[in-house]
Amino acid sequence: MVIVGGGPGGYEAALVARQLGARVHVIERQGMGGSAVLTDVVPSKTLIATAEWMTVTEQAGELGIGAEGEDGALRADMDVVDRRVMRLAQKQSKDIRTRLEREGVQIVEGTGRIEPTIHPDGSRLVRATTHDGAEEAFPADVVLLATGATPRVLPTARPDGERILTWAQMYNLTAIPEHLVVVGSGVTGAEFAGAYNALGAQVTLVSSRDRVLPGEDEHAAELIEAVFRRRGMTVLPRSRAAGVRRTGDGVVVELTDGRTVAGSHCLVAVGGVPATDGLGLAAAGVETTSAGHIVVDRVSRTAALGVYAAGDCTGVLPLASVAAMQGRIAMWHALGDAVAPLNLGIVPANIFTAPEIATIGVTQRQIDAGEVDGVITRLPLSRNPRAKMLAISEGFIKLFSDRASGTVIGGVVVAPRAAELIHSITIAVTQRITVDQLANVFTIYPSLTGSIAEAARTLHRAGEVRRA
Numbered sequence: 001m002v003i004v005g006g007g008p009g010g011y012e013a014a015l016v017a018r019q020l021g022a023r024v025h026v027i028e029r030q031g032m033g034g035s036a037v038l039t040d041v042v043p044s045k046t047l048i049a050t051a052e053w054m055t056v057t058e059q060a061g062e063l064g065i066g067a068e069g070e071d072g073a074l075r076a077d078m079d080v081v082d083r084r085v086m087r088l089a090q091k092q093s094k095d096i097r098t099r100l101e102r103e104g105v106q107i108v109e110g111t112g113r114i115e116p117t118i119h120p121d122g123s124r125l126v127r128a129t130t131h132d133g134a135e136e137a138f139p140a141d142v143v144l145l146a147t148g149a150t151p152r153v154l155p156t157a158r159p160d161g162e163r164i165l166t167w168a169q170m171y172n173l174t175a176i177p178e179h180l181v182v183v184g185s186g187v188t189g190a191e192f193a194g195a196y197n198a199l200g201a202q203v204t205l206v207s208s209r210d211r212v213l214p215g216e217d218e219h220a221a222e223l224i225e226a227v228f229r230r231r232g233m234t235v236l237p238r239s240r241a242a243g244v245r246r247t248g249d250g251v252v253v254e255l256t257d258g259r260t261v262a263g264s265h266c267l268v269a270v271g272g273v274p275a276t277d278g279l280g281l282a283a284a285g286v287e288t289t290s291a292g293h294i295v296v297d298r299v300s301r302t303a304a305l306g307v308y309a310a311g312d313c314t315g316v317l318p319l320a321s322v323a324a325m326q327g328r329i330a331m332w333h334a335l336g337d338a339v340a341p342l343n344l345g346i347v348p349a350n351i352f353t354a355p356e357i358a359t360i361g362v363t364q365r366q367i368d369a370g371e372v373d374g375v376i377t378r379l380p381l382s383r384n385p386r387a388k389m390l391a392i393s394e395g396f397i398k399l400f401s402d403r404a405s406g407t408v409i410g411g412v413v414v415a416p417r418a419a420e421l422i423h424s425i426t427i428a429v430t431q432r433i434t435v436d437q438l439a440n441v442f443t444i445y446p447s448l449t450g451s452i453a454e455a456a457r458t459l460h461r462a463g464e465v466r467r468a
Helices: 008-019 034-038 041-055 078-102 167-172 187-199 218-230 320-334 364-368 385-389 418-430 435-439 450-467
Strands: 002-004 025-028 106-114 124-130 135-140 143-145 149-151 179-183 202-206 234-236 241-246 251-255 260-263 265-268 272-274 307-309 349-351 356-361 374-380 396-402 408-415
Touching: 002 008, 002 106, 008 025, 008 034, 008 078, 008 143, 008 320, 025 124, 025 135, 034 041, 034 078, 041 078, 041 167, 041 187, 078 106, 078 167, 106 135, 143 320, 149 167, 167 187, 179 187, 179 241, 179 251, 179 260, 187 202, 187 218, 187 265, 187 349, 202 260, 218 234, 218 356, 218 364, 218 396, 218 408, 241 265, 251 265, 307 320, 349 418, 356 418, 364 374, 364 396, 374 450, 385 450, 396 450, 408 418, 408 450, 418 435, 418 450, 435 450
Parallel strands: 002 025, 002 143, 025 106, 143 307, 179 202, 179 265, 202 234
Antiparallel strands: 106 124, 124 135, 149 272, 241 251, 251 260, 349 356, 356 408, 374 396, 396 408
16 A cells, blocks of 8 residues: 555554555655644644633633732733644654554655556556655555645735745744734634634634635524624624735735725635645546545545545545545455445534534534424523533534434534534434434533433424324
8 A cells, every 4th residue: 555645544544554454655745644733733723722721711700710910811922832832743743653653654755646557467656756856666556645735825815924824824923913814714714713812812804705604503603703703803794805915014905895904914714725736646547626636436436446535635525534534444445344435424523613613414504495304402501500600601502303203413512622522412413313312311410411411302392293
């Protein structure tokens, strides 16, 4: 097996392949873990975890907690924060490399590309260019492409790494921006906007849509936008950026309607592009979309013999968990092990705002549109006794069940640590558990999970009405 890319899709595939007895080479140009570990998921969530400490003190007065000092305010030292962020990213990368080497995976530092020739025995050749300019050739029975994605760059907002930044460059800052303008209100934009707002920066969020997080659950997005505004963030809906220019020690964001927004820094968070250039895809018979994503089926196969792909370079779903599963599925399939095709309907996702938004399965939008015959319940967290003790006043639990069978088919959690709370709902969706079964599982009292069981009980009443 030759794997091009050492991110979650690549290194998880390598571990599976070694477990099943294959010889494995991983070609990685940046460092083990790829951008997910070094410049994206790990560092951004570490930064957000620091910012979260700033938000948990919002209700300190209500809890009877006070701080000494002139104004009693918490402050973040961005130099210390960023050093910790990058130290943890490097440590995670090192841990991954150590694990792979211990399992017998051969790591090649460089870039890889597929040669077009298919040998009579069906094998292919992958050529690696190492960091010192040398070339090595690796015959492969199976090739896995897991090269990820890079930040999308607007021609009118070229990043300079100092004032105009992509999400991969946000860790170069040694001080909290005086005024951060965030262009893009999707997941990345919302997460960074919320984090820097909590860390003390003035933040303006430029959204081309009616609200932030336009692709997410409407109630969750509305709640997060309200929280952003309550914390002092300026949100500009229906405002599209035409360009960003540097003005010495600041930036000016020009909007298409003629307005301008001046700030000290600008984060351009308008999505990513697949890192597929230079891989030799067309000559090797690998089909790509007009956007450059590698086309794969549900077991990660491409159109080319012996070539699989996983992760953000496929455009299937830009989550590290999905990349990892695609990589595992590719190896299970290629090596003849038991395998189930990728099922996106059971993939949980989390947005690391404060509070977090976690989702799984069917959406309310699908139910409202009549695409799914489901029943919806929503409980505010403010009525939960544990939430009251923790002074949590914002958030909710939402459950969806199948109208005919009562099976749990989806859910939304908006709460601190929603990424953890969604797990029980994910199990229910994956294992096709009914609302009655979920309701009858014991929960700790008091606990936030008690609201999940309570939501399930309310759907039992809906079920009784349906059967009447």
